[in-house]
Amino acid sequence: MLFKDIVGHQVIKQKLIAIINSERISHAQLFLGKEGSGNLAMALAYVQYLYCLNKTENDACGTCSSCVKVSKLVHPDIHFVFPVATNEKVKKDPVSNNFIESWRASFLENPYMSLEEWQEIAETGNKQLLISSKESAEILKTLSLKTYEAPYKTMIIWYPEKMNAASANKLLKILEEPPQKTLFLLVAADVEELLPTIISRVQILKINAVDENELTQYAMEKYQIDAQKAKDIALMANGSVNELKQLLNQMDNSTYFREMFIQMMRSAFVANVPGLIDWTDEMAKIGREKQKQFLNYALHLVRESLMMNYGSNAVGKKTSQEAQFLDKFAPFVHGANCLDIIALFDEAAYHIERNGNPKPIFLDVALKLTKLLRVKQPVLE
């Protein structure tokens, strides 16, 4: 990871470079930043710069033997610790090393990944991700290894707030008597969830949300979109590179979502059960992220329908293709059923979010819609 590949944060980058060049490197640093801020990427860029055999004033070289290994996350002196849980393959006492292959692939694919995305990749279902005391024992074992190539051994701990009490206390002991030539880089999102005694042992580097202008620039370059669109999305993304990516994906998906919504409503309206089962099968296949996005999209169309029905067309935010469909569909959403329809999608989103099984969830939505769409709007005498 090179500094130049991290969006924004010029001041922090300069500060980190200065720390390394001053050779007053703290043995424990906390990279504190919200999801999507790039705190994990920054910790890695920091080590890459530190280890680089040919560093320049502003960045690591990216090509020396050390840089090559760091950028693939296979440098023998960098160790990763992150929250895990059991899954189909790891049935007992899960530790980071059991998951290191998927962890590497996942970070290389998206250095801004969220904990939620990691959970999906690790296939741990809805179990709580943890850094257990078994992991602390692994940390101690790793610390006893010799350093292979670099001047320092580095331990990157992602989401130390997921340590249970026993493992946090073990980490504290280590930080109190730091082993020689070892760096601890804690990458956290919520300082409140860390032991105050741990916080007092680390140097804190605050990584803020990414500046809106820099995010706009990034969106234009990386995704080849025009300035206005990039600005709109950067505004919605709240300084998170991850959020920005998700919003862009969502836009790509909106045609597909519209078609799936129309298919669902048409089948539900005529109570075409085989059609609804086919639709459910398709929905079950698209993955949790897209399922959540679809449900959000469905809520958006239901709201738009209501607005059309009650004459507030002007405030709506629908595209022209959506408008065509909604002209016909909107009359079926009204005061007598709208709350139930909204609750139906909300509830499905709640269960999908908590890793519920998508097939029964979507089938339930589809079948309940067949009833709800038949509710007649009461006519006032």
Ligand SMILES: [Zn+2]
């Ligand atoms: Zn290098």
